[in-house]
Amino acid sequence: xxxxxxxxxxSRKKIPLTSMRMLVLKEFLQVSTAVSxxxxxxxxxxxxxxxxxxxxxxxxxxxxIHSVQENNTTQYLLCHDHCxxxxxxxxxxxxxxxxxxxxxxxxxxxxxxxxxxxxxxIAELKFVAKGICPKCQSLQ
Amino acid sequence: xxxxxxxxxxSRKKIPLTSMRMLVLKEFLQVSTAVSxxxxxxxxxxxxxxxxxxxxxxxxxxxxIHSVQENNTTQYLLCHDHCxxxxxxxxxxxxxxxxxxxxxxxxxxxxxxxxxxxxxxIAELKFVAKGICPKCQSLQ
DNA sequence: GTTCTTGCAAAATATTTGCAAGACG
DNA sequence: CGTCTTGCAAATATTTTGCAAGAAC
Numbered sequence: 001x002x003x004x005x006x007x008x009x010x011s012r013k014k015i016p017l018t019s020m021r022m023l024v025l026k027e028f029l030q031v032s033t034a035v036s037x038x039x040x041x042x043x044x045x046x047x048x049x050x051x052x053x054x055x056x057x058x059x060x061x062x063x064x065i066h067s068v069q070e071n072n073t074t075q076y077l078l079c080h081d082h083c084x085x086x087x088x089x090x091x092x093x094x095x096x097x098x099x100x101x102x103x104x105x106x107x108x109x110x111x112x113x114x115x116x117x118x119x120x121x122i123a124e125l126k127f128v129a130k131g132i133c134p135k136c137q138s139l140q
Numbered sequence: 141x142x143x144x145x146x147x148x149x150x151s152r153k154k155i156p157l158t159s160m161r162m163l164v165l166k167e168f169l170q171v172s173t174a175v176s177x178x179x180x181x182x183x184x185x186x187x188x189x190x191x192x193x194x195x196x197x198x199x200x201x202x203x204x205i206h207s208v209q210e211n212n213t214t215q216y217l218l219c220h221d222h223c224x225x226x227x228x229x230x231x232x233x234x235x236x237x238x239x240x241x242x243x244x245x246x247x248x249x250x251x252x253x254x255x256x257x258x259x260x261x262i263a264e265l266k267f268v269a270k271g272i273c274p275k276c277q278s279l280q
Numbered sequence: 281g282t283t284c285t286t287g288c289a290a291a292a293t294a295t296t297t298g299c300a301a302g303a304c305g
Numbered sequence: 306c307g308t309c310t311t312g313c314a315a316a317t318a319t320t321t322t323g324c325a326a327g328a329a330c
Contacts, residue, residue, distance in 0.1 A: 119274025134259025
């Protein structure tokens with residue numbers, strides 16, 4: 001993705017441009033699986049962890065990324081839907097492979113029109129399936 | 141629940157009886173929401189954390205409890221289904237209230253016959269909805 | 281006596297915050 | 306200047322393990 005596109009995405013989400021934010025977002029656009037804070041720290045040449053951390057918090061809040069927790073860590077993924085501040089729409093399945101320890105989106109398995117009991121105000125849905133991914137399966 | 145019933149449940153799951161295991165299981169039968177390791181430690185009069193920890197691991201493995209991760213902690217809940225070692229069937233929704241920070245089962249929202257893309261071997265499903273529960277909602 | 285369980289201590293891992301310096305408008 | 310962002314250091318929270326003593330079979 002072009003630098004211009006990254007800038008456009010950030011300003012569309014009303015996030016002031018900084019070079020760290022561009023770096024982090026660029027990274028998200030390049031990986032296909034979910035990444036943790038520690039992953040990013042390593043991938044970004046050991047940039048400062050708390051800066052990345054706060055960038056992730058900002059991104060998640062503003063609807064650029066979403067997260068799921070698995071294996072005792074928070075994994076972050078790009079939103080493919082049109083999420084905005086306070087309105088996440090990532091109602092698709094995620095898959096955590098217990099072998100390669102990677103989390104991915106499985107948008108094919110989507111949920112529409114879930115009905116909740118009365119009185120529940122739903123803000124966000126987090127679906128994770130655990131198992132073995134096709135790749136690891138074939139290596140056995 | 142009677143002590144006898146607790147013992148019966150443990151032996152049905154092929155878990156050797158110990159007093160700590162009985163204490164932990166008794167606790168699960170008494171609470172209506174999910175509990176974390178720290179919760180249990182406190183509820184059990186500050187019994188040893190690592191003993192409780194290993195008890196939880198045993199219970200989860202043997203299909204007495206299941207867990208979901210939210211708010212950076214692992215929350216444990218009794219299995220209501222007929223789970224056994226290696227076969228968890230807790231394919232129901234969980235709800236995490238961002239206000240009271242409690243996690244509960246929402247078995248009304250169940251999923252049957254989920255279809256995954258080819259090649260994925262699914263072992264377990266973890267569904268969490270985040271939002272505000274009826275109780276907290278009504279207190280606003 | 282061999283295996284399983286417990287308790288204590290401590291390690292390992294992950295998340296989060298305070299604060300001062302710097303960047304930006 | 307005033308606000309937002311960064312980097313460093315450190316605190317906090319949570320999970321996990323080593324090991325020796327004790328319990329159970």
